[in-house]
Amino acid sequence: MTDYTVEFVSTGDTITVSDKETILSRCLEEGIAQEYSCRVGMCLACSAKIVEGDVTQPAARGLSERESEEYALTCMARPLSDLKIDRGKYPPSIEADGGQPAPADD
Ligand code: FES
Numbered sequence: 001m002t003d004y005t006v007e008f009v010s011t012g013d014t015i016t017v018s019d020k021e022t023i024l025s026r027c028l029e030e031g032i033a034q035e036y037s038c039r040v041g042m043c044l045a046c047s048a049k050i051v052e053g054d055v056t057q058p059a060a061r062g063l064s065e066r067e068s069e070e071y072a073l074t075c076m077a078r079p080l081s082d083l084k085i086d087r088g089k090y091p092p093s094i095e096a097d098g099g100q101p102a103p104a105d106d
Pocket of ligand 1: 035036037039040041042043044045046047073074075076
């Protein structure tokens with residue numbers, strides 16, 4: 001198990017997240033006010049823009065492959081490096097669709 005630092009750029013909050021847990025689960029344990037709803041990678045409520053670093057999120061079905069390179073669904077995403085993320089930022093597909101989640105790539 002490896003621990004990584006996750007910094008929320010908008011607030012400066014920093015937490016430690018292992019590569020075995022999701023960013024959201026650690027936020028909930030640490031009392032960080034990260035939004036979420038479905039917790040299964042579909043609704044995008046927990047989206048954050050990846051400013052720096054890498055995550056793995058193979059079950060983030062609400063994101064296209066390209067979106068998953070720039071955005072993390074924190075309910076599914078586990079860190080692969082130290083991270084800087086900007087929570088409450090959503091992929092352009094959801095912004096352009098009046099707030100409706102993008103269809104999953106199947
Ligand atoms: S809470 Fe729904 S995608 Fe993360």
